[in-house]
Amino acid sequence: MGDLSTAQTVAAVVVALLALVVAWVWGYRVGRMLEEEREIGDRRGDEEDRSLFGDDVPVREAEHGLIDVMPSAVVIADERGMVHYYSPGARQLGVVQGGWLSSREVEDIVRETAAAGEIVQREIEMPVNYPAGVRPRTRPSGRGIRAGDAAPTDTLHLRVRSGRITQRLYAVLIEDVSEQRRFEAMRRDFVTNVSHELKTPAGAISLLAETIADAADDPDMVRYFSGRISKESARLTEMVKRLIDLQKAQSVGMNLAAANVSVLRVVREAVQENAVQASAKRIAIGISFNGASVASTAAEASERGERGDATVFVDEESLRTAVKNLVENAVRYSPERTQVGVGVTVDDGRVTIRVVDQGIGIPADSLDRIFERFYRVDPARSRATGGTGLGLAIVKHCVQECGGTISVWSREGEGSTFTIELPTAQAAMAAAGVDADAGDGRAAKVPAVPAAPDAPATPDASGGAA
Numbered sequence: 214m215g216d217l218s219t220a221q222t223v224a225a226v227v228v229a230l231l232a233l234v235v236a237w238v239w240g241y242r243v244g245r246m247l248e249e250e251r252e253i254g255d256r257r258g259d260e261e262d263r264s265l266f267g268d269d270v271p272v273r274e275a276e277h278g279l280i281d282v283m284p285s286a287v288v289i290a291d292e293r294g295m296v297h298y299y300s301p302g303a304r305q306l307g308v309v310q311g312g313w314l315s316s317r318e319v320e321d322i323v324r325e326t327a328a329a330g331e332i333v334q335r336e337i338e339m340p341v342n343y344p345a346g347v348r349p350r351t352r353p354s355g356r357g358i359r360a361g362d363a364a365p366t367d368t369l370h371l372r373v374r375s376g377r378i379t380q381r382l383y384a385v386l387i388e389d390v391s392e393q394r395r396f397e398a399m400r401r402d403f404v405t406n407v408s409h410e411l412k413t414p415a416g417a418i419s420l421l422a423e424t425i426a427d428a429a430d431d432p433d434m435v436r437y438f439s440g441r442i443s444k445e446s447a448r449l450t451e452m453v454k455r456l457i458d459l460q461k462a463q464s465v466g467m468n469l470a471a472a473n474v475s476v477l478r479v480v481r482e483a484v485q486e487n488a489v490q491a492s493a494k495r496i497a498i499g500i501s502f503n504g505a506s507v508a509s510t511a512a513e514a515s516e517r518g519e520r521g522d523a524t525v526f527v528d529e530e531s532l533r534t535a536v537k538n539l540v541e542n543a544v545r546y547s548p549e550r551t552q553v554g555v556g557v558t559v560d561d562g563r564v565t566i567r568v569v570d571q572g573i574g575i576p577a578d579s580l581d582r583i584f585e586r587f588y589r590v591d592p593a594r595s596r597a598t599g600g601t602g603l604g605l606a607i608v609k610h611c612v613q614e615c616g617g618t619i620s621v622w623s624r625e626g627e628g629s630t631f632t633i634e635l636p637t638a639q640a641a642m643a644a645a646g647v648d649a650d651a652g653d654g655r656a657a658k659v660p661a662v663p664a665a666p667d668a669p670a671t672p673d674a675s676g677g678a679a
Contacts, residue, residue, distance in 0.1 A: 286387040289378070292327045294320040297382060306369065307341065308387060322375045323383050332376040336390070339369045370394045417445045456603065473638050474532060476523040476557050476564055477502060477514075483536040484509055484555060487544050494549045498540070501556040523557055523564045526638040527615035535611040535619075536566060538604045539631050543570035547628075562640035566633040574625035583621065584609045616641060 277298070280287045286302035294314040303309050314320050318337045326333045372388040421442045428434035477500070484498050491498050500507050502521050508514035525532070536555075543553045547570045554569040575583060579590045587602040612619045612633055623629035635641075 283386075284388070285374075286389075288314065288319075288385040288387065289382055290314055290323060290385060291381050291383070292324060294323065303387065306371070306387060306389060308339070308371075314385075319373055319385060319387070322373050323385060326375040326377060326383055330377070332374065334372070334374040336370065336372045339371055341369055415449065418442055418449070421445065471526055471528050473524050474527055474529045476525055476532075476566065477507065477521075478511065479529065479533050479536055480555050480557060480566065481508075481510055481514075482533060483540050486537055487540045490541070491544045491553070494544065494547070496544055496547055496549070496551055496553055498544075498553045498555065501554065503558050504556075523559045524638040525564050525615070525635045526641040527617075527635065531611040531614045532635075535608045535615070535633060536568070538608045539568040539633075542604055543568050543572065543629075543631075546570065547572035559637065562637050564635045564637055566635075568631045569628065571628040574627055575621070575623040575629055576625055580621060580623060584619075 280289075280298065280300050283300065283302075286306050286308065287300040288296055288303050288309060289298040290296045296309050296312050296314060299309045308314060308316050308319060314323070316337070316339050318339065322333050322335055322337075368391075369389060370391045370393075372390050374386045374388075375383055378384045421438045425435055425438045425442075428438070480500055484500060487498070498509065500509050502523075505521075507519055507521070508517055540553065540555060547553060551571040553571075554567070556565075556567045556569070558565045558567075575590055579588075582588045583590070584605050586606040589602045608631075609619055612635075615635055617633055617635035619634075620632050621629060622632070
């Protein structure tokens with residue numbers, strides 16, 4: 214009996230020991246599992262807190278740098294509109310003042326983001342609010358207008374996108390789309406103007422043809438209306454021709470035969486092509502080179518022994534078209550018995566061609582639009598003089614294809630000065646990596662050069678003060 218009791222006791226002890234071992238093993242495993250979960254959680258926390266830019270990159274510096282290089286203006290603000298950080302672009306747009314959002318509409322977008330809990334995007338219009346130290350471009354008396362420039366606007370078109378980045382802060386991205394909206398408006402105007410300009414002479418021709426049919430027994434009326442049809446037909450033909458010229462000038466990748474071109478020869482040819490129109494209005498066209506009067510024809514220059522000239526590396530037809538159109542406009546919009554001057558100057562690797570008239574001038578509020586297609590300062594006057602509204606648009610594109618720039622100075626009642634600037638042949642070919650000795654016949658695009666300082670119109674087109 215005693216032996217049985219001892220055996221039972223030993224068995225109970227063994228079972229208890231086994232239970233302890235099992236409990237210890239289970240507890241150890243559970244502990245390891247919990248420890249591993251804690252380690253995984255710690256690693257996740259470290260990864261969440263770690264900078265996206267790397268452990269050795271200061272987070273604040275990297276974040277500010279990222280915001281500053283973004284193309285859109287960036288503002289970090291809270292729901293009240295208090296600004297915690299903003300990029301230089303936000304200051305340029307004037308959306309931040311005194312540490313707060315200055316636009317009520319932008320504030321509303323931030324509040325809408327907070328309420329909706331999602332990204333909100335909207336396009337708004339905002340009056341220009343230039344901050345201290347930032348001023349719009351000014352153009353007193355029309356000076357400094359270049360093709361493609363836009364006059365300072367009073368309204369900004371802004372695309373605003375707002376989203377939450379922390380519990381209480383919001384990122385506001387603001388993109389200025391004013392130029393995009395302006396170009397869209399120009400495109401709509403172009404389509405409207407093309408339709409109108411082509412429909413007007415076409416409708417007139419149809420009406421005149423019907424009138425002739427009704428007046429078939431009256432030779433004088435037939436002769437008169439036939440002349441009107443011929444005039445409207447010529448106008449329609451000129452319009453189509455100008456549109457084709459503009460399309461050619463705007464064609465991307467068109468094959469331009471750049472070569473060494475004599476500027477004075479091109480100027481003389483442009484003047485001769487407008488000689489008949491100038492003579493009809495008794496307008497004298499003078500040519501100067503570096504401030505000195507020169508012959509208006511190559512033959513006369515040869516007789517005088519004139520040798521001065523300027524050479525540019527361009528597509529000759531493009532340059533001739535540009536100068537011809539400028540001289541044509543100068544004659545068209547100048548009163549009778551006035552003067553038109555075409556001056557060529559060479560200085561510091563640049564060739565300047567100025568076409569100066571003593572005409573009616575251009576209003577200041579139209580200067581930034583005169584290079585647009587179909588834009589006319591006075592539509593009625595343009596139609597009376599035969600203008601299509603495409604000449605200066607063609608000039609702009611031709612000059613750009615030559616690697617140059619064009620600008621205009623004008624004042625109403627005093628006249629206008631259109632200035633083309635081109636690099637000399639030597640400067641252009643050096644910049645393009647073309648050997649100067651192999652310039653003729655080599656196709657190349659030449660780089661644009663900066664615009665010349667503003668210059669008022671002068672009778673001799675030499676660039677001096679009036």
